[in-house]
Amino acid sequence: MLDHCSISHKGGIVLWSRSFTPDASRVAASAASPVNSLVREALIEGRTGEEKYEKDGYAVKWTFVNDLELIFVVAYQRILQLTYVDELLAALKTLFIKLFEPFLATFLASLHAVDTGKSSEGAVSWNFAKAFENWDKLFDKLLASLEGKAAQDRKARAKPIQYQNVEPSPAVDDLENAPSDSADNTMDEEQIARNVQALKNRLRGKGGRMVKRGGGKDVGSGKDSHPGSDSDAPSKRKAKAKTQRKWGNEAPTAEEMESLDFSTEKPSDGAANGQLDLTALVDEASLGTRTQDGMYEVKDWEFGKKNEEDDVISQALRSSAVAKQPETSTSLGALGSLFARLTGSKVLTESDLKPVLEGMKQHLMKKNVAKEIADKVCEGVGESLVGKKVGGFQTTNAAVRQALSNSLTRILTPKTSTDLLLSIRTKLSSPLPSSQQRMPYSMTFVGVNGVGKSTNLSKVCFWLIQNGLRVLIAACDTFRSGAVEQLRVHVRNLSMLGVNGATDSKGRVELYEKGYGKDAAGIAKEAITYARDNDFDVVLIDTAGRMQDNEPLMRALAKLVAINTPDKIIFVGEALVGNEAVDQLTKFDRALRDFSSASGGAGKERGIDGMLVTKWDTVDDKVGAALSMTYVTGQPIIFVGCGQTYTDLRQLRVSNVVQAILSD
Incomplete structure (x- = not known):
């Protein structure tokens, strides 16, 4: 339902208004009302070409009557899908002008006379309540008709499709023997009913096929209902069957079981002594640098330094x-x-x-x-x-x-700090009451399918390990096949890469997983509790990829965010997308804000806090996705991924991106 509707003069005089709930009435009277925000942030600034204005959970639509200087405004809860608002505005404008145009013209002329100094009477002398005393009833009638029409449309869309049982067509001789019409083609109702019943009886006895309950044979035809199906099935199965292993009556030996075990990778010849080939995991040329205080920093992405x-x-x-x-x-x-x-x-x-x-x-x-x-x-x-x-x-x-x-x-230019290490160390070093345990710093990685969330989460994990932090990776992608196994391989590899990039770091990174088909929000909560009890510094939460238009999956993601309140929500997007980046980010951010406060959390809206852009090495100087993403959210790009090893992570400098965009 609507929250507020009003008709005003462009000078700010409210001719008529209606609030439909007590809360809406209080909101409309406050300075922070969506209508007042519409005037300040859209109408005064001239941004009137937009379809609608959204503010604090409200959606506002409007239309003008320029010759009479009127503004018609309708406000409603943004989460509601009111399909009749545009039709209401058009009908409201047409009906109001048709009924009160002489009065409105006189009122407008008096305002112009006051502005030019030709009259001393102001708008306060006009009695709008008396002038529009019958308008409330007409508006209620108009609104009720539109709401009723919208309700009927919803019922029509929700009504299941009715399938009719089609009787078998009668045989030709049955039709010939059917009772014919009289010469003048007139029959009484009883005769018609008798003819229909007689035809149905003949169809049941001759043309209809009645099958026994529970299968079996067809009544009337005397044949199987599916002739040849049983006899043909074995031959088809034999033709499609794969070669099966024959185990015999004895249990398989240890050697046979090992040859059939594909759950873990077998050690290669170079890793027979437990040593991992680090060249496949770390690119020495991409390694970051150490600062004077020992902090590991990833390299900057520099435009024009390659090839x-x-x-x-x-x-x-x-x-x-x-x-x-x-x-x-x-x-x-x-x-x-x-x-x-x-x-x-x-x-x-x-x-x-x-x-x-x-x-x-x-x-x-x-x-x-x-x-x-x-x-x-x-x-x-x-x-x-x-x-x-x-x-x-x-x-x-x-x-x-x-x-x-x-x-x-x-x-x-970032509006917020991009120094994640500073944020992590600030939280870990802040004083706490003696009775309270310190919570780890948590980051949730979200995005659409196939952008590289798990791979780049592992790169961030490597960066954190190099800075001496203990990291727990929470496998909350419980939908995609192989998602947990992929993270397990990353954890195994990262365990071999210590603080110096080559020493063992077992215990610095672990995987928390509960398998597939479980509630991702519950797994994330358990992982954070496990990290708190086992002195982990950071929890990296991997989520399943989902399209921005899939409302059920977006609600599930908002539930995870609302219940666990992560310190950072990082959107992982591709550098290859153009217009799609705007749509993805806008809908992810809006869905998180809309659903997070209603998903059982602390009631606070949460949106995207930063971006990680993948496949950066594939676009050369076409880095416009960075501009689009930052413009839409106002949030910074924290890292960009530019390769397949754990060291292929870069941070952006604004000057380098500007240089790439301006280049020819």
């Missing part, structure tokens, strides 16, 4: 071109060529920038930036350039680069 030896000639040509240019000149390549027409001293206007901004948008989209994000970025760049006086091509070029660079930097 330089494969392009020596191009590099020499670029160096030669740079040497001939003055130090103050900065090239923007294809983007710079868009500004070639803007030479000489002039003030930039919207018409000057329109084709340039369109070319800039195309450039960003080629870098894998989502279309709607590219539109908003270019809009901000245009606003910063309109009215700016430029002189000379190089000056214009530098101004454009600076404006675009500032916009990208502003978007990518």
Whole structure:
């Protein structure tokens, strides 16, 4: 049902309003009401092209009557799927204007007269309650009709399909012997009923096939109901059967059992003495560095540092071109060529920038930036350039680069700290009452199917082990076949890689698993309790991949978050996606916020706290997914994955991402 409905003048005068619940009435009267937020954050700022406005669990829709300066607003709980709201707004506007247009025109004329000083009477002299005294009944009738129609539509969609039993078609001779109509084709009801009953009786005796209860033979035909099925089945089974092992009457020997045991990997020749080949697990060139205080830091991702030896000639040509240019000149390549027409001293206007901004948008989209994000970025760049006086091509070029660079930097700059080690050590070192046990730092990894959550969770685990922390991995993907075994292999490998990358670290990492088909939220809770009782520092919670539109699975994920309240919720996404990244992140974040407070937790909304972008090494300079993800959530990208070994983890620097996006 609706929460609030109102009709107001654009100047702020409320002509009529209705709140449907006491809570909605209090909310509507407060400064933090969704309607007031709509006015402040959408209408005043001119963002009226959006389909609806959402705030604090409410969804608000509106429509205008510009010639009468009216705003019609409807607010309702966002979680409700009210299909009639758009139809209600349209009907509300049409009916209200049809009934009260003369009064509204007079009222509007009086307001204009007051504004121009031609009249001293204000809007306070108008009695809206008397003018619209019959409107409440009409509105109730309109709303009831729309709600009834919506209820009927829901029943029609939920109604099961009725299948009718089709009688066998009668034989030709039966039809010929059926009673015929009279000459004038008229029959009384009794005659029709007798004819129908007679036809049914003949069909039961002749054409119908009645099968005995429990199977058996067909009554009337005298044949099996499925002729040949029993005799054909053995031959089909023999044709499709695989070769089976013959065990005999004796129990298998230990050698035979070992040859059939595929649950664990057999030690290779190089690992006969219990030594693991570390070259397959650790890339020495990708190892991070140690700080002065002994902390292990992963490397920064740097744009343009690879494959330089494969392009020596191009590099020499670029160096030669740079040497001939003055130090103050900065090239923007294809983007710079868009500004070639803007030479000489002039003030930039919207018409000057329109084709340039369109070319800039195309450039960003080629870098894998989502279309709607590219539109908003270019809009901000245009606003910063309109009215700016430029002189000379190089000056214009530098101004454009600076404006675009500032916009990208502003978007990518983290609003919160990306130092996970600092957060972990702060929690582990904070004072606690003597009667309370210290809880471990927990991180939950979420995302869609196949993006690499388990693999990159293991890379983060390796980084934590290198910093001397004890890690417990909770196998909460109880759906995908092999998910637990995959983590078990990672734990076995990580146990061989100690603090120095080559010494044994058994006891620093363990796996907590309860098999498949169990409640993931319960397993995570048990894992955190186990980590607390056994002095683990960090718990990494692996979850099953799920599509962002699957509501039951999103509710289950929100339940896990609400019950266990992890310190960080990390979304794992691919660098390969463009527009899809916006849809995935928006719906994951919204579902977690909507469902987490209603899933038995502490009542606090939880959204995504950071991102880990995988397959970063596959996109070269097309790193626009980083811009799209950060723009949508406002949260930082903590790490990027760029390979298959445990050391293939990087952290992003804003300047490097901006450089990659601006490159041609």
